[in-house]
Amino acid sequence: MNKIKLIISREYITRVKKKSFIVMTILGPILFAAMMIVPAWLASMKDTDVKNIAVIDSSGIFINKIADTDYIKFEYLKNKKLEELRANFSELDYYAVLQILPNITYEPSAVHLYSKKQPSFSVKSHIANAMEKELQNKKLRSHGIDEEVLKSIKSDVSIRTIQWTDDGEEKESSTEIAMVVGYASGFLIYFFIFLFGAQVMRGVIEEKTSRIVEIIISSARPFQLMMGKIVGIALVGLTQFLLWILLTFIIITGVKTVFFPELGTKNTQEIVVQDLLEQQNIPQVETIDPQNMDKFTSILNSAKSIDFGLIFGSFIFFFLGGYLLYGSLFAAIGSAVDNETDTQQFMLPITIPLILGIFVMMNVVQNPESSVAFWFSIIPFTSPIVMMVRIPFGVPYWEVALSMGLLVLTFIGSTWFAGKIYRTGILMYGKKVNYKELWKWLRYKS
Helix, strand or coil, X not given: CHHHHHHHHHHHHHHHCCHHHHHHHHHHHHHHHHHHHHHHHHHXXXXXXXXXXXXXXXXXXXCCCCCCCCCEEEEECCCCCHHHHHHCCCCCCCCEEEEECHHHHCXXXXXXXXXXXXXXXXHHHHHHHHHHHHHHHHHHHHCCCCHHHHHHHCCCCCCCEEEECCCCCEEEECHHHHHHHHHHHHXXXXXHHHHHHHHHHHHHHHHHHCCHHHHHCCCCCHHHHHHHHHHXXXXXXXXXXXXXHHHHHHHHHHHHHHCCHHHHCHHHHHHHHHHHHHHCCCCCCCCCCHHHHHHHHHHHHHHHHCCHHHHHHHHHHHHHHHHHHHHHHXXXXXXXXXXXXXXXXXXXXXHHHHHHHHHHHHHHCCCCCCHHHHHHHHCCCCHHHHHHXXXXXXXXXXXHXXXXXXXXXXXXXXXXXXXXXXXXXXXXXXXCCCHHHHHHHHHCCC
């Protein structure tokens, strides 16, 4: 046991001192923080350039019907020809020229937007939305239907999800937030297993090809060496992950406090919601609809129903369990080959369950209670990914315990099998290994 501790200590210390570890530990939080801060910052900003658009409406239907916004202004021109505007366009203070032909009522493409630059999507969508609404109103009036009547009968349905706890209490929840948390957790575990599992395999190959393993093996058993390497790299990955969380939180809090203190205010939240509504082609709104603001606030409140302590604890367990399971297999592959090129033939059986877990994960977020979700969250080779997707939706404790227990037992079994391959392959040089040869190694007696 002391030898395993020494190997773990060696693997941990040498890897945390590497420049690659230090660089990624610093760059990771910066990238994560940027992914959270930049979208919120961009959403809170408004385009201050006013875009003047000249309108030549030959149909006469849309005169003063396309509403101005704070940054898009429409000027309706009479007795003006397109050729005249085109000839003097550089001298005029127009962003674009909108031409509406007389056959617009039965020809949807009878609208042309001319400009020197490529028009932005927001400009096109605003114009198209306003024109579609006016044409719809015109057709309604032609059939004797009042637009206000349609508005009065239009209803929106907003479903609040409320869970009943075992104590009889009510707790508001959010399916959308559970989906995001579950999907992110499952994908991160998939990413970390591949990342740190590959490090185990490369480390074994490097020590084998440099013959340094011959010196190490003289004072420690192959199984002890393999376990020390796997656990040591696992602790490196866990350290980096925890540092990422801590540093990301510090960076976000610091940047928000120093540069964007207004991002957390209620007014800024209303601005962000307003911008989202405008991006969805809704005409200019003077005040935010209380119903839309209630939905936004409800989503934020529902986040409190997620047991992030349980999710974090489960993430650590399934990350370590999944990594230890696959790390032992990656170590066995590294010991059986002399270079990374030869690993391809052995990687497929290992990567298939992980990739399958990702595909099942996409189905599980839609139906976390299905039979497929249950069985793939129990099977150890896919449970680290699939179970993490199910937990935010609420999973019976016995299912979580069963999944964890089977994962531990499978890790012990895989480590035993991988150890038999490792002890033979670690000292095997210059020989192309195939599956038949691996089977012989598994049958060797101690």
